Amino acid sequence: MRATLIYGAGDVRIEDVPDPVLQDPTDAIVRVVRSCICGSDVWPYGSRAATAEGGRIGHEFLGVVEDVGADVAGIRRGDLVVAPFVWADNTCDFCREGLQTSCRHGGLWARDGIDGGQGEAVRVPQAQGTLVKLPVGPDSALLPALLSLSDVFPTGHHCAVTAGVNPRTTVTVIGDGAVGLSAVLAAKRLGAEQIILMGRHKDRTDLGREFGATDVVAERGEEGVARVRELTGGDGTHTVLECVGLKPAIETAFGVVRDGGTVSRVGAPQYPDVPADFGVFSRNITLTGGVAPARAYIEQLLPDVLEGRVQPGKVFDRTVTLDEVPDGYRAMADRSALKVLIQP
Amino acid sequence: MRATLIYGAGDVRIEDVPDPVLQDPTDAIVRVVRSCICGSDVWPYGSRAATAEGGRIGHEFLGVVEDVGADVAGIRRGDLVVAPFVWADNTCDFCREGLQTSCRHGGLWARDGIDGGQGEAVRVPQAQGTLVKLPVGPDSALLPALLSLSDVFPTGHHCAVTAGVNPRTTVTVIGDGAVGLSAVLAAKRLGAEQIILMGRHKDRTDLGREFGATDVVAERGEEGVARVRELTGGDGTHTVLECVGLKPAIETAFGVVRDGGTVSRVGAPQYPDVPADFGVFSRNITLTGGVAPARAYIEQLLPDVLEGRVQPGKVFDRTVTLDEVPDGYRAMADRSALKVLIQP
Numbered sequence: 132m133r134a135t136l137i138y139g140a141g142d143v144r145i146e147d148v149p150d151p152v153l154q155d156p157t158d159a160i161v162r163v164v165r166s167c168i169c170g171s172d173v174w175p176y177g178s179r180a181a182t183a184e185g186g187r188i189g190h191e192f193l194g195v196v197e198d199v200g201a202d203v204a205g206i207r208r209g210d211l212v213v214a215p216f217v218w219a220d221n222t223c224d225f226c227r228e229g230l231q232t233s234c235r236h237g238g239l240w241a242r243d244g245i246d247g248g249q250g251e252a253v254r255v256p257q258a259q260g261t262l263v264k265l266p267v268g269p270d271s272a273l274l275p276a277l278l279s280l281s282d283v284f285p286t287g288h289h290c291a292v293t294a295g296v297n298p299r300t301t302v303t304v305i306g307d308g309a310v311g312l313s314a315v316l317a318a319k320r321l322g323a324e325q326i327i328l329m330g331r332h333k334d335r336t337d338l339g340r341e342f343g344a345t346d347v348v349a350e351r352g353e354e355g356v357a358r359v360r361e362l363t364g365g366d367g368t369h370t371v372l373e374c375v376g377l378k379p380a381i382e383t384a385f386g387v388v389r390d391g392g393t394v395s396r397v398g399a400p401q402y403p404d405v406p407a408d409f410g411v412f413s414r415n416i417t418l419t420g421g422v423a424p425a426r427a428y429i430e431q432l433l434p435d436v437l438e439g440r441v442q443p444g445k446v447f448d449r450t451v452t453l454d455e456v457p458d459g460y461r462a463m464a465d466r467s468a469l470k471v472l473i474q475p
Numbered sequence: 476m477r478a479t480l481i482y483g484a485g486d487v488r489i490e491d492v493p494d495p496v497l498q499d500p501t502d503a504i505v506r507v508v509r510s511c512i513c514g515s516d517v518w519p520y521g522s523r524a525a526t527a528e529g530g531r532i533g534h535e536f537l538g539v540v541e542d543v544g545a546d547v548a549g550i551r552r553g554d555l556v557v558a559p560f561v562w563a564d565n566t567c568d569f570c571r572e573g574l575q576t577s578c579r580h581g582g583l584w585a586r587d588g589i590d591g592g593q594g595e596a597v598r599v600p601q602a603q604g605t606l607v608k609l610p611v612g613p614d615s616a617l618l619p620a621l622l623s624l625s626d627v628f629p630t631g632h633h634c635a636v637t638a639g640v641n642p643r644t645t646v647t648v649i650g651d652g653a654v655g656l657s658a659v660l661a662a663k664r665l666g667a668e669q670i671i672l673m674g675r676h677k678d679r680t681d682l683g684r685e686f687g688a689t690d691v692v693a694e695r696g697e698e699g700v701a702r703v704r705e706l707t708g709g710d711g712t713h714t715v716l717e718c719v720g721l722k723p724a725i726e727t728a729f730g731v732v733r734d735g736g737t738v739s740r741v742g743a744p745q746y747p748d749v750p751a752d753f754g755v756f757s758r759n760i761t762l763t764g765g766v767a768p769a770r771a772y773i774e775q776l777l778p779d780v781l782e783g784r785v786q787p788g789k790v791f792d793r794t795v796t797l798d799e800v801p802d803g804y805r806a807m808a809d810r811s812a813l814k815v816l817i818q819p
Contacts, residue, residue, distance in 0.1 A: 225734060225735065228735060230734060230735040230759060232757070232759065233734035233735060233758060233759070293759075293761075390569060390574060390577035391569065391572060391574040391577060396756065399753065399756065400751075400752065400753055400756050402752075403750065403752045403753075404748035404749060404750055404751070404752070405748060405749040405750075405751040405762075406747065406748055406749075407744075407748070407749040407751070407762065408744065408746075408747045408748070409743065409744055409747075411765075412740065412743065412744050412764070412765045412766065413576070413765060413766045414577060414765065415574060415576065415577070415637075415764070415765030415766065415768075416765065417637075417761060417762065417763040418749075418751065418761065418762040418763075419761040419762075419763075420756070420759070421755075421756045421757060421758065421759030421760065422756065422757045422759065424759075
């Protein structure tokens with residue numbers, strides 16, 4: 132089959148790789164129907180050291196089950212399924228607590244001999260725990276929205292949930308990328324009435340307004356902090372959803388959070404230290420968030436997606452074939468695309 | 476009257492200062508019956524730059540009301556009262572949320588013309604909101620325990636509460652100072668069954684065991700982390716109460732916390748950046764805590780103190796007169812005393 136490999140910064144190729152086959156009785160083989168490129172794929176695309184052999188990439192996909200191992204129940208050939216961006220047995224103590232990203236028998240896609248999502252097919256380990264069956268066919272108009280359940284929408288949701296967003300909390304979302312916009316949608320869905328979106332790409336913040344943002348702040352740094360404080364009577368917001376992962380973003384987060392409030396971060400941090408100094412301490416600010424256990428949220432979010440009450444698929448603004456994936460990376464990297472859907 | 480002034484590192488003096496008088500109708504004058512020295516007083520005692528004029532110090536006291544302003548209700552001359560270590564109106568929105576440390580009309584003792592606690596008397600601003608009446612006389616044997624409500628016991632309690640300690644959580648407490656031991660007591664009071672105390676002063680960890688610690692780990696750094704993990708099946712504890720404030724302590728905290736768990740810090744951080752890197756992010760660790768709003772907890776903790784169900788006053792292991800306060804600072808700094816009580 133063909134799949135995407137990354138050889139280093141700016142160097143993504145589509146190549147022939149071995150067809151996946153069942154290896155363990157807990158495996159399934161899934162033919163990919165839709166995949167996509169993640170903001171977190173753009174980090175290695177921007178900076179990864181060149182290697183001779185290349186490595187698989189991609190961790191979001193939905194597809195049709197082609198085969199299942201003897202120990203897989205509840206999933207059968209022909210089912211349309213979505214995979215969360217971390218695979219997990221969904222039965223260990225961490226999984227039962229809703230932290231499938233720390234599963235005792237789970238792991239990451241595109242690592243250690245596991246296929247990536249940006250290819251024609253995937254061997255899925257711990258298939259019974261990992262995959263969620265979708266009650267639509269592979270030609271459904273809902274596929275983009277359903278694919279968003281793999282990562283981007285649950286990631287925004289995780290950010291809002293861990294921050295404690297509810298109808299009584301004010302919210303700032305930092306970042307108008309696909310995760311930031313998904314966080315706006317999640318905050319709105321959880322009942323937040325004031326959602327301030329910090330971002331400066333008008334087409335993106337327009338979608339943010341459609342998703343529920345009540346205010347848009349285009350300014351950054353000190354100016355951005357001042358503007359958010361102005362919009363909140365000087366206090367900042369109870370919750371801040373940091374959806375970027377760069378140090379200036381987390382600095383801004385501490386600047387716009389209300390005393391006693393919570394900053395949640397889901398943008399993979401590209402910095403080793405958090406500037407949570409004595410000032411942050413004295414204001415009793417909580418820092419939470421992390422890699423979203425998407426698996427914990429898929430069933431919860433699915434009904435609203437199926438019934439169209441939320442439309443998280445709107446973050447996809449370009450579709451490519453597998454051969455065009457390198458173009459998709461370029462478009463994500465130069466920000467001409469918000470999020471790229473792959474139709475293999 | 477006489478009061479304590481700090482002139483710089485290692486230079487604490489008892490001097491004559493003006494007697495406090497009512498300035499605002501919301502003030503009260505309190506004659507100090509007991510005060511004490513805080514671990515956080517030892518930071519400036521260790522490092523403060525020398526000054527010609529000196530500054531007042533001390534933020535924990537209980538005493539007898541001598542006079543009240545016209546707007547102070549519920550507190551009258553002759554009442555024995557305890558003051559939290561931050562004064563507050565106890566009516567603004569932050570106070571109503573239990574965050575009196577961010578009170579819109581509150582502030583710190585021993586700053587900006589406000590008396591410190593380590594003196595003979597104190598003018599108390601926002602007296603009605605700040606002071607809590609105690610139902611015992613000034614000769615009660617409970618005075619040390621009641622004085623601990625001013626700071627050290629609520630600080631340990633805040634650490635445990637914000638970390639989410641309950642009967643189902645395992646706990647590590649980092650630090651065997653008065654705050655760490657108070658955090659052990661608070662965790663036990665909240666029902667925790669496994670409480671691992673990290674500390675290496677046997678007399679202190681012995682008191683920790685009396686307060687409820689089930690295990691003591693004397694090792695530090697990597698060795699200490701390994702030992703806590705060994706005691707918890709390799710996983711670490713759900714909650715970590717960081718009661719030191721130095722960078723190695725917060726590093727250890729992230730090392731001993733279970734995936735999905737919470738680190739709460741109440742040791743005033745002597746570092747600008749928190750080492751909460753991608754590893755901490757990927758494990759979904761929450762960092763919380765901060766300056767404890769002691770005022771929010773005093774009434775809650777008072778019954779257990781009055782009835783002797785908890786004995787937080789045991790952290791005081793030396794008593795000095797006001798004239799001996801400089802000796803008290805030396806004893807705290809060289810760790811020959813755990814916490815020094817002042818009987819003016």
